[in-house]
Amino acid sequence: MELLFGIFLTVFGLAMVAYRKRLVQGSMAGHRTVFGLGGKFTRLYATVIFTASGISLSAFGILIMIGAIEM
Structure with a gap:
């Protein structure tokens, strides 16, 4: 069970990195600035x-998988 949870976390984390442009576009909908700063800084942040x-x-996730395999 721990191995599957580790695999899930690893895949989810890699998907976040792979689709970060879409995540940023979705998270910025309706938000132009952070702390009154410009839009470029907000996108970078x-x-x-x-x-x-x-x-x-x-x-x-990788650490959980290593721990599950060693048990």
């Missing part, structure tokens, strides 16, 4: 957040 989240989810 959202891209960094989605990329970091995807990478950390993938890494966490």
Whole structure:
């Protein structure tokens, strides 16, 4: 069960990194600025957040899979 959960997290994290442009476009609908700053900064900020989240989810999923295999 833990192995499947690890696989799910890894695939979900990689999908976030692969589709980050669409995620950023969807998350920016109706939001032009963050903290009153320009739109380019907002887009960069959202891209960094989605990329970091995807990478950390993938890494966490890999760690769970390693732990499940070692048990």
